[in-house]
Amino acid sequence: MRSVVLTVKTMGFVEASRTQGESLPWILYRVILPSVTPALTVEAALRFSYAIFLVASLGFLGIGVQPPKPDWGLMVSEARHDVTQTPWAMYFPAAAIAILVIGVNLMGDGLKRLFQGSSDG
Numbered sequence: 001m002r003s004v005v006l007t008v009k010t011m012g013f014v015e016a017s018r019t020q021g022e023s024l025p026w027i028l029y030r031v032i033l034p035s036v037t038p039a040l041t042v043e044a045a046l047r048f049s050y051a052i053f054l055v056a057s058l059g060f061l062g063i064g065v066q067p068p069k070p071d072w073g074l075m076v077s078e079a080r081h082d083v084t085q086t087p088w089a090m091y092f093p094a095a096a097i098a099i100l101v102i103g104v105n106l107m108g109d110g111l112k113r114l115f116q117g118s119s120d121g
Helices: 002-009 012-019 024-061 072-082 088-120
Strands: none
Touching (some): 002 024, 012 024, 024 072, 072 088
């Protein structure tokens, strides 16, 4: 985020706002923030995806949520021993993790496109 803000800070429209005598909070919230919002949404989606993988990994290793509370990583860990007899017991939680991560990333990409489209016009 810092690098994006530093890049936007040197652009002409920010300099024009400074030249017009706008206050720093006005420049931050009305000029810079709308320009960095697309990058912020992508970064938030990526960090949320990493968090999902981290929680699932900790559950898989047995360090995360303990039974009887449900955890997809723990479900995958417990079902991997019986994968030849009941493969769905391992595949469904693993697929749920994958679908959630892909969905979060697609949502972040969609929000990025939405914010880029609203800042263009």
